[in-house]
Amino acid sequence: MPKAPARALPQLSVRIDLDPEGRIGPGKIQLLENIAACGSISAAGRAMDMSYKRAWDLVDELNRICGHAAVDRQTGGKNGGGAMLTPFGQSLVERYRAIEKAAATAARTQLTALRADIAKGRKKAEKAGA
Secondary structure, three states: OOOOOHHHOOOOOOOEEEEOOEEEOHHHHHHHHHHHHHOOHHHHHHHOOOOHHHHHHHHHHHHHHHOOOOEEEEOOOOOOOEEEEOHHHHHHHHHHHHHHHHHHHHHHHHHHHHHHHHHHHHHHHHHHHO
16 A cells, blocks of 8 residues: 555554454555555565565465465466456455454544644644744
8 A cells, every 4th residue: 555645644553353463554565555556465565565485474464374275386387377356355455454444434533633633733733843
């Protein structure tokens, strides 16, 4: 997910804690989306400036904490290996994005008010510093 311009802040970021050691957030979901788009874990990791090992560790963690495989790996061969999301992995992405959208909608009024309060505070600080 690309960073929003500073004027759009504050914004909501959703993290779902599944157990004390396992959580799903925007980074893991972006990795799954990149795997779906790129067709491989290594290419998805490169797209996020992370090593294959880090990308694989995140996929492995997702599989462990969810109790389902989110990614199906194909071993290398004549045309090389690859990876694709399992039906569970695709559902995980869709559910996360739906939760994220619902949370953003629910928080929109308060985030807008917070943004206005911050803008007022910054203007006041600029006047005091000038």
